[in-house]
Amino acid sequence: MLFKMLLLGVAIWLILTLLKQYRQGIDQPRNAPEPDQKMVKCAACDVHLPKSESVEVDGKHYCCAEHSQQDRS
Numbered sequence: 001m002l003f004k005m006l007l008l009g010v011a012i013w014l015i016l017t018l019l020k021q022y023r024q025g026i027d028q029p030r031n032a033p034e035p036d037q038k039m040v041k042c043a044a045c046d047v048h049l050p051k052s053e054s055v056e057v058d059g060k061h062y063c064c065a066e067h068s069q070q071d072r073s
Contacts, residue, residue: 044071 038051045068054061055068056057062068 042067044068 039048040051040054040061041048042054042063044062047063049063051061054063055065056062057068057071059070060071062071
């Protein structure tokens, strides 16, 4: 009888621990993108990318330095 109560207590503790971890996982966003990050289009190849990663030359945005140089020549 004592063994059954101990086993039941361990089972309840395990279930509560797993539920707690599950709830914590739901509450925390996983790698959520920044909502206010603006996307721009490369003037040379029309690829969309975040503005922070683009190369800006004369008000135009490019995906890489090579495309900015190709467009100027």
